[in-house]
Amino acid sequence: xxxxxxTIRKEQETxxxxxxxxxxxxxxxxxxxxxxxxxxxxxxxxxxxxxxHYLRNKAQNL
Numbered sequence: 001x002x003x004x005x006x007t008i009r010k011e012q013e014t015x016x017x018x019x020x021x022x023x024x025x026x027x028x029x030x031x032x033x034x035x036x037x038x039x040x041x042x043x044x045x046x047x048x049x050x051x052x053h054y055l056r057n058k059a060q061n062l
Contacts, residue, residue: 007026008026009025009026009027010025010026011023011024011025012024012025
């Protein structure tokens with residue numbers, strides 16, 4: 001699994017604990033799209049799963 005996408009840099013209106021309207025904007029590095037991170041993770045997990053099944057099959061047929 002991989003972590004969810006972080007907040008994008010879009011100013012949002014919200015309220016604080018006292019009920020007063022405030023504007024909130026995230027700062028820092030945030031990825032707007034999870035796809036570039038997902039591809040190598042899925043490829044690696046698929047490779048591990050295939051190798052696991054291969055080794056189990058090989059051990060069973062000894």
